[in-house]
Amino acid sequence: MATPSRPDHRLLIVLTLGIAFHLSLGAVTARSQQADLSFLTTAAEESDFNETTRYDQAVAFVDVAVAQHPLLHATTMGYTTEGRAIPLVIFGDVADASPESVRSSGKLVVYVQGNIHAGEVCRKEAVLMIIRDLASGLHDNWAESMVILLAPIYNADGNERVSLYNRPRQNGPYAGMGQRPNAQGLDLNRDHMKVKSPEARSFIRMMKEYDPYVLMDLHTTNGSQHAYHLTYSPPLNPNTEAGIDSFLREELLPAVTDQIRSTHGWEYYFYGNFPFRSGSEPGWYTFDHRPRFNNNYIGLRNRMAILSEAYAYATFRDRVMGTKYFVEEILEFSFKNTERIIALVDEADRTSIVGDELAVAAEPKRSDNKVSILMGRTINKKNPFSGELIRERIDFAEVQEMYEYGSFTATETSRVPSSYFFSQDTYGLKDYLDIHGVKYTELAATRTRMVEGFRIDSTKVAETPFQQINQRKLYGAWIQEEREFEAGTIEIKMGQPLSRLAFYLLDPRSDDGLLNWAGLDRALNGALDGTGTYPIYRSVD
Numbered sequence: 217m218a219t220p221s222r223p224d225h226r227l228l229i230v231l232t233l234g235i236a237f238h239l240s241l242g243a244v245t246a247r248s249q250q251a252d253l254s255f256l257t258t259a260a261e262e263s264d265f266n267e268t269t270r271y272d273q274a275v276a277f278v279d280v281a282v283a284q285h286p287l288l289h290a291t292t293m294g295y296t297t298e299g300r301a302i303p304l305v306i307f308g309d310v311a312d313a314s315p316e317s318v319r320s321s322g323k324l325v326v327y328v329q330g331n332i333h334a335g336e337v338c339r340k341e342a343v344l345m346i347i348r349d350l351a352s353g354l355h356d357n358w359a360e361s362m363v364i365l366l367a368p369i370y371n372a373d374g375n376e377r378v379s380l381y382n383r384p385r386q387n388g389p390y391a392g393m394g395q396r397p398n399a400q401g402l403d404l405n406r407d408h409m410k411v412k413s414p415e416a417r418s419f420i421r422m423m424k425e426y427d428p429y430v431l432m433d434l435h436t437t438n439g440s441q442h443a444y445h446l447t448y449s450p451p452l453n454p455n456t457e458a459g460i461d462s463f464l465r466e467e468l469l470p471a472v473t474d475q476i477r478s479t480h481g482w483e484y485y486f487y488g489n490f491p492f493r494s495g496s497e498p499g500w501y502t503f504d505h506r507p508r509f510n511n512n513y514i515g516l517r518n519r520m521a522i523l524s525e526a527y528a529y530a531t532f533r534d535r536v537m538g539t540k541y542f543v544e545e546i547l548e549f550s551f552k553n554t555e556r557i558i559a560l561v562d563e564a565d566r567t568s569i570v571g572d573e574l575a576v577a578a579e580p581k582r583s584d585n586k587v588s589i590l591m592g593r594t595i596n597k598k599n600p601f602s603g604e605l606i607r608e609r610i611d612f613a614e615v616q617e618m619y620e621y622g623s624f625t626a627t628e629t630s631r632v633p634s635s636y637f638f639s640q641d642t643y644g645l646k647d648y649l650d651i652h653g654v655k656y657t658e659l660a661a662t663r664t665r666m667v668e669g670f671r672i673d674s675t676k677v678a679e680t681p682f683q684q685i686n687q688r689k690l691y692g693a694w695i696q697e698e699r700e701f702e703a704g705t706i707e708i709k710m711g712q713p714l715s716r717l718a719f720y721l722l723d724p725r726s727d728d729g730l731l732n733w734a735g736l737d738r739a740l741n742g743a744l745d746g747t748g749t750y751p752i753y754r755s756v757d
């Protein structure tokens with residue numbers, strides 16, 4: 217797919233300069249020294265961090281940057297609701313930007329995503345600055361063992377809906393920022409299971425095609441007042457493969473935190489909030505285990521996900537720089553641990569979960585010991601252009617000891633079977649499996665098998681919609697029966713790499729499954745009177 221190029225006038229000049237610069241360099245394959253790309257600036261830099269970069273400016277920036285260096289390629293990863301191509305920059309020693317070239321390189325593929333929430337704009341600016349660094353030759357060594365995919369402006373439609381009144385209290389950019397949802401009004405960071413947006417479809421397609429092993433999703437938090445410049449999270453679903461979970465929690469994230477403290481003097485830590493409800497036990501609570509969230513979804517696909525949350529009350533410039541430092545250090549750590557990461561992910565893909573009792577619902581788990589949390593403070597300020605009240609962090613930190621609720625534990629479990637079965641004409645189900653890339657086969661002949669069906673006792677539908685869907689819950693029990701399956705019946709064999717995701721999508725009691733998102737409502741037709749059976753059967757082994 218071609219990258220659209222619709223630069224505005226300001227960047228058109230830059231674009232022309234860029235091409236001239238490129239031609240004067242001639243064809244280079246590697247840089248002996250860093251190129252000076254100071255002519256290539258983001259809208260944030262040009263406006264002393266009052267503004268954020270618009271879509272056309274980002275596309276033009278990317279075009280100029282990519283033209284500077286043979287290791288950079290530009291492509292797109294799909295389309296937004298309003299038809300904007302989502303830019304994807306590829307840095308690596310590959311023939312072109314195609315998934316085939318990237319995958320056949322045998323190198324570690326890392327993906328960096330900015331702007332899923334388009335009011336949290338510091339990530340887009342940081343990713344553009346990293347693209348410029350890559351274009352200048354600053355990190356050529358990374359191409360020895362990695363291919364880096366960068367999507368600076370994922371929620372491009374939301375980015376263009378700039379208002380000075382979006383994200384109240386956030387400390388800039390004062391000339392406004394985009395909105396949280398996409399053009400459909402959907403929160404793209406709740407859309408990874410139900411996949412109702414073209415953006416989420418594009419993202420999952422990118423995952424299937426390029427298969428990145430490490431993925432970063434960059435945000436800004438306006439939650440509790442703490443003293444960290446940035447907080448982060450690994451995947452939080454308790455079904456996340458153990459090797460991936462411990463590598464991120466105990467190795468990568470602590471190492472990156474230490475590096476940033478010694479290089480930049482800033483404190484980073486695991487994401488959390490103080491309890492919002494009075495009467496709750498004091499503690500540092502992370503957010504949610506459900507795979508509708510990007511990091512949790514990626515974890516259930518056996519890939520390494522890192523959520524980054526810059527601190528909304530730090531200045532816009534500090535948020536951009538804090539995010540940039542974080543991404544750089546993760547890339548550097550990934551570069552130094554390439555073989556280890558590849559081995560861990562491949563091992564996770566080979567690990568069978570058949571027969572395991574895994575979580576279908578979960579609750580936050582308290583740490584064994586209290587941890588030291590840095591409490592911070594802010595002062596009130598006014599946006600100089602809108603007069604709206606905003607908050608600004610001050611350099612203040614107070615250590616408080618408290619329990620941490622940084623991971624989740626199962627409150628309900630279910631058995632992972634060796635196979636699931638469902639009728640060929642179960643409405644919509646094959647489409648969902650295809651979107652996510654879950655593999656299935658068709659029975660060649662009619663077969664009778666001992667299976668378990670989920671007998672439905674009752675169901676509950678939420679009165680108010682969430683993300684435009686009235687969510688459903690099912691109650692009942694698994695009953696063993698001998699059942700005849702016609703030729704053409706779909707079988708999902710669970711000895712496949714995406715089994716953790718398939719389990720969470722398909723189990724009737726999963727708190728984030730297709731049933732939950734009303735994805736099986738038409739297939740359930742007539743089964744909800746207290747005598748019906750869930751349309752997906754599971755093997756007894």
Ligand SMILES: [Zn+2]
Nearest residue numbers: 333336435436
């Ligand atoms: Zn966010």
